Amino acid sequence: MLKPFEFQFRLRDHFKKQDKTWKWFSEVKVKNEQSEEFKAGLLQNTYRLDPSSESNIYTLLEEAKKKLGIIIPVTIYQSQSSQASNAGIIFIENEAHLVLSGPIMRLLEDKELLALIAHELSHVLLYTIDSGDFEVTSRIINAIGNDYRSEEAFTETSRLFSLFTELYCDIGAYQVCGSSDVVISTLVKIETGLDKISAENYLKQADEILEKIEKGSLGDSHPESFIRAKCIALYAEKGAESFKEISEIILGKQGLFTLNIFSREEIYETTRELIHLLMKPKWMQSEHNKAHYQQYFREFKTDSNAMLTPALKEKLLSGNNSLKDYYAYVMLDFALSDAEISEPASGLVLDLAEQMELQEPLAKVFKKELNLSDKKFNEYSKNAATALNNILESEQEKSY
Numbered sequence: 001m002l003k004p005f006e007f008q009f010r011l012r013d014h015f016k017k018q019d020k021t022w023k024w025f026s027e028v029k030v031k032n033e034q035s036e037e038f039k040a041g042l043l044q045n046t047y048r049l050d051p052s053s054e055s056n057i058y059t060l061l062e063e064a065k066k067k068l069g070i071i072i073p074v075t076i077y078q079s080q081s082s083q084a085s086n087a088g089i090i091f092i093e094n095e096a097h098l099v100l101s102g103p104i105m106r107l108l109e110d111k112e113l114l115a116l117i118a119h120e121l122s123h124v125l126l127y128t129i130d131s132g133d134f135e136v137t138s139r140i141i142n143a144i145g146n147d148y149r150s151e152e153a154f155t156e157t158s159r160l161f162s163l164f165t166e167l168y169c170d171i172g173a174y175q176v177c178g179s180s181d182v183v184i185s186t187l188v189k190i191e192t193g194l195d196k197i198s199a200e201n202y203l204k205q206a207d208e209i210l211e212k213i214e215k216g217s218l219g220d221s222h223p224e225s226f227i228r229a230k231c232i233a234l235y236a237e238k239g240a241e242s243f244k245e246i247s248e249i250i251l252g253k254q255g256l257f258t259l260n261i262f263s264r265e266e267i268y269e270t271t272r273e274l275i276h277l278l279m280k281p282k283w284m285q286s287e288h289n290k291a292h293y294q295q296y297f298r299e300f301k302t303d304s305n306a307m308l309t310p311a312l313k314e315k316l317l318s319g320n321n322s323l324k325d326y327y328a329y330v331m332l333d334f335a336l337s338d339a340e341i342s343e344p345a346s347g348l349v350l351d352l353a354e355q356m357e358l359q360e361p362l363a364k365v366f367k368k369e370l371n372l373s374d375k376k377f378n379e380y381s382k383n384a385a386t387a388l389n390n391i392l393e394s395e396q397e398k399s400y
Contacts, residue, residue: 001069002172003240004126004134005164005247010262011157012130012137025136025143046077046099057105057113061098064118067176068125074098078105085190089120091135096124107195112186115173119186122172126165138165157260163224163250170232180236184229191225199229206230210249256322267323270315271296271330276303277312277352278334283391284345288338296330308355316356328353328361332369347388350381 016022051058054076061074074096085102098120108116127135138161144150145158173183181199188197206226227249234242234249254263275293279285279302290300316327331349336342346366353362367377 001129002122002125002168002175004129004168005243007160007164007247007251008134008137008168011141011161012133014261015137015140016133021140022136025140026132042077042097042099045081046079049076049078056110057117060110060114061117064114064121064176068118068121068172070121070124072096072124074121076100085193087116087120087190089123091124091127096121104190107189107193108186111177111179111182112189115177115179115183115186116190118176119169119173119183122169123165125172126168134165137161152257153259153261153264156258157262160250160260163227166224167228167231167246167250170228171235174232174236180232183232187225187228187232202229203233213252254319254323256319256326266315267319267326270312271327273306273312274316274327274330275334276301276306277308278331278349280304280306281348283341284334284348286338286341288340289334292333292337308352313356316358321361324358324361325365328358328365331358331362332365335366343384343387344391346380347384347386350384351388 049057057076061076065071065074072091072094075098077097077099079099079101082101085104085107087098087100087104089096089098098117104116105113127138141154141158141161144154147154170183170187173186174180177183184199184202185197188199188202189195206229209226210230231242231246231249234246238245251263252258254267256267259267275296279289279293285302293300317324331353335346335349338345350359350362350366353359363377366372366380367374370377370380372380
């Protein structure tokens, strides 16, 4: 049976630790209350397809059910209200309702309809494994992510969980129809409304766009259709061994403005490690710097064992430019927070930044915030290095 991705397991485990929240969303009466509106409006807004008159699509349905191991009854409907090509499924009380919208039955060939049906049935598969844990997880993160009062990290977590879910279902569709090209053409036809698609050409386009995004030229967010097409092709090539690579593509490089609840915690801890490194020298532990430390973390602590390890350096460099700029600003903060030691403190952070390979973003923020030209910045750096050396020579203290 197809297993969910690590991110989905991690989010499930995160919410299961929150007993009250998990219990509330797990209760059957809550599920039933949330589905009543759908059940009431379904027959009013759709045309129910009858197996006797629409035998072809029900034959495809049975084929997909058999290959996925799904035994519950499924009814298919055509939406009367939406003109856009799409499909959706809802699982209620051990039966599923598949709703098609727009001219999707005319747009897709039989093999693509099979892939579409298998994709939607894979939602049912995901939401029934592990006693329905992932269905509960989905409702929790969607409820939080869609609340305007929620932090952006929860909104991003909801988006990622949804994308992993769609990809899980794409893989389910691939396992049923046996062709990544069919799954990709189905996806792109629904997205574009075109009746003829070249999966090969779309994959080339996906590779091109993802390469540009990786270089930072098109922002932080990956277009979901490109991600899904690329990941389907990877799964077709490598099977379950592709899951790690697929997860890296979906999550992308960490960015300051696209943190999820897990990456936010990781950045929090990396910031703590960085500040401990900056505050390791005794002369950096002035009252001003201690007070500034407490703007980041409530309780002031030092770490005499703080080191610029390869692991810390990798974490500092693993994010995109926005995150590197953030770390540069953290270092700038501690370079300037105490005016009495700002010169040697600047020398310290500039030296550390060079070792961290963050000298470019740090130089950029120094020039911007202190309004320094290239020439003035070079003079500033030299004076800062001299001041740092004078402190080290006078106090015989190792900085790091």
